[in-house]
Amino acid sequence: MKLPHLASLNGILDTLPTIPKLPTLQRTRKTSKIIGFLDKNTSNFHEQLPLQTTRRTALALASIALVGTSSNGISLAEDNGYWITDLLSVPSVENxxxxxxxxxxxxxxxxxxxxxxxxxxxxxxxxxxxxxxxxxxxxxxxxxxxxxxxxxxxxxxxxxxxxxxxxxxxxxxxxxxxxxxxxxxxxxxxxxxxxxxxxxxxxxxxxxxxxxxxxxxxxxxxxxxx
The missing domain is CATH 1.20.120.290 (Oxygen-evolving enhancer protein 3 (PsbQ), four-helix up-down bundle)
Incomplete structure (x- = not known):
């Protein structure tokens, strides 16, 4: 047995238009390009092959670039020749x-x-x-x-x-x-x-x-x- 107010509610719902389904959006993953700076001569800048990385890999690379590796390893900064990773040397005095x-x-x-x-x-x-x-x-x-x-x-x-x-x-x-x-x-x-x-x-x-x-x-x- 249906209650009167529920019956009227069902009638209203039956008259509502059906909500169309939106087409499924497919997200494409963009590839990241790594630019190499291994040579001091800017004319030798080269572009490596596209590299697909996960979020975890990207964060790991960013952390290495910011803080470097441990004191026993070789940091990325030491490989490019564009900045000094150690203390500045004291200039020599000639006079x-x-x-x-x-x-x-x-x-x-x-x-x-x-x-x-x-x-x-x-x-x-x-x-x-x-x-x-x-x-x-x-x-x-x-x-x-x-x-x-x-x-x-x-x-x-x-x-x-x-x-x-x-x-x-x-x-x-x-x-x-x-x-x-x-x-x-x-x-x-x-x-x-x-x-x-x-x-x-x-x-x-x-x-x-x-x-x-x-x-x-x-x-x-x-x-x-x-």
């Missing part, structure tokens, strides 16, 4: 006359810094540019900002150190000694600023005074590199 006689180096030198190998003209421009930038840091010397000033000064002075070394090597015989004298005055001043601004001494008035003396030498560098 020992610009080092500190007591230590044989300079205390402000920061290792692991990439220094672009430029020609003589561009090295002079970079020295002039850095000498122009550094005097502005004198206004930032204070209890809360001294560490940032020291880090910035150390980075810039490291590049200037290697630039002076290359300029001296490329200079004419009569120009070498004036460049050596100017470089030593600048680097001695850099080391003095670093020492008085160290965490042990933390002498802000003396640091400001040393930096003012450094600004005078930086102006001489700008004039020399003009």
């Amino acid at each position: 020992k006359d610009i080092t500190n006689p007591e230590t044989g180096t300079r205390s402000f030198i920061k290792t692991g810094v990439y220094v672009a190998n430029l020609n003589t003209k561009n090295r002079m421009y970079r020295l002039k540019k850095y000498a122009f930038d550094l005097p502005a840091m004198a206004d930032l010397i204070g209890p809360d900002t001294l560490n940032y000033v020291k880090k910035y000064l150390r980075l810039k002075s490291t590049v200037m150190y290697y630039d002076f070394d290359k300029l001296i090597s490329a200079a004419a015989v009569d120009d070498k000694q004036p460049l050596i004298t100017l470089a030593n005055r600048l680097f001695d001043s850099f080391e003095k600023v670093k020492d008085v601004g160290s965490s042990k001494m933390r002498n802000f008035p003396q640091t400001e005074s040393c930096y003012r003396d450094t600004k005078v030498i930086l102006q001489e560098v700008m004039d020399r590199m003009a």
Whole structure:
């Protein structure tokens, strides 16, 4: 026995049009193409055969590319020749006359810094540019900002150190000694600023005074590199 309200409901359902079935969509899997970068010469870039990979394989390849393999294996980055996977080597210094006689180096030198190998003209421009930038840091010397000033000064002075070394090597015989004298005055001043601004001494008035003396030498560098 059907209830009256159910009977009316069945009648309504019978009058509704049938929903047509949509055609089945077939998804095609796109193949991935791996571009090889095994040669430093860009003219030798080559395209390998299409490679079909699953989601798991793709994730595995991506993770290897990002983090590399273990220290005992060979990472992919070491095979292409386009970037360095180890620590940057310390550039060699040809002119020992610009080092500190007591230590044989300079205390402000920061290792692991990439220094672009430029020609003589561009090295002079970079020295002039850095000498122009550094005097502005004198206004930032204070209890809360001294560490940032020291880090910035150390980075810039490291590049200037290697630039002076290359300029001296490329200079004419009569120009070498004036460049050596100017470089030593600048680097001695850099080391003095670093020492008085160290965490042990933390002498802000003396640091400001040393930096003012450094600004005078930086102006001489700008004039020399003009």
